[in-house]
Amino acid sequence: MSKLYFTEEHDLFRESLRDFLKKEVVPHIEKWEETGQIERFIWKKFGDMGYFGLATPEAYGGLDLDLFYTVILLEEMQRINSGGFSAAIWAHAYLAMTHLNKEGNHEQKEKYLTPSALGDKIGCLCITEPFxxxxxxxxxxxxxxxxxxYVINGSKTFITNGVYSDYLIVAAKTKPELGNKGISIFVMDRDTKGISATKLDKLGWRASDTGEIAFDNVEIPAENLMGEENQGFPYIMQHFALERLIMGINAHARAEYALEYAKQYMSERTAFGRTIDKFQALRHTYADCETQMEICKQFNYYVAKRLDMGDYVVKEATMSKLQSTKMADDVIYQCLQFLGGYGYMEEYPLARMSRDSRLGPIGGGTSEILREIIAKMVIDDKDYKPAT
Incomplete structure (x- = not known):
């Protein structure tokens, strides 16, 4: 690992995490992929190991570590080849818990953030809507x-952990006439009257529960408002930088794993009297893929370092997701091709990886939207500001 970003402590954490995932998670992945439900015991084990609290203050059950521990968590989870499991974990820890940590008051943090860090409660973030x-x-x-x-009415869709979570972080308009200046953020319990969820059937990410959620005259205490009323939009925009960087890191990590697997396969597969890693056409294609992956990986580390230092990296994080998710799709497509017919078989990892990877350019802002955000910043000199 690069000593520019990772210390010996980081490396030891990676080793212990990889061992934990191999022993505690991998044996259950096939079952969770089939059922679409991740059993609760593993959430508690993640909490007990401190993995949900890497970025959470110690006062609320966390470890308050630097962002590169999170980078390691994201990278290692891609190596177990279940985009759905990985998404469920990071959507809880870095979508729901991030809003609690940043906008929640002390009482809200004690009620929701501390048990989230300990693996006793699971959260989801509800922003995207059917329309x-x-x-x-x-x-x-x-x-x-x-x-x-407050009385909540409306619906959300494509919500990771939207069916089996214990609480929801929900964006809603408190002053619709103000447009994006009239959005607020609320936290609410799953069992609140009027909340219902429908599980969605997906191409990939099949281990995670992605739901469409309806709010029918849901009445919650006014104290469930998070942060200031009508400040929800800047809160959401501010945290998009972390979400997009997470998806960029996920992308380079799954591409790296795909390349490792393909290289091993090519070193063992023979054709015309030699292993296929000796054919120039395949070697040079592999070299191109490795180059594309490494460029994205190093850029993502740079952005993570800046974000960890407190810089507002909305442009760079948007670039990270845009380029890294495209790269991962291209690289995984080619790795599947390296395996020939076996790449198309479910018993080999590239089939699932191809399905799971395809969500990269869609979730957390489509590539088309990201290009427009970047264009506004680099052509129109649009200057996004953090929430105050």
């Missing part, structure tokens, strides 16, 4: 103040 994905400002879900409560 608009990347158009956050166009959301239709409303939260109407009624005395000392």
């Amino acid at each position: 608009g994905g990347s158009d956050v400002a166009g959301m239709r879900t409303t939260a109407v103040k009624k005395g000392d409560t």
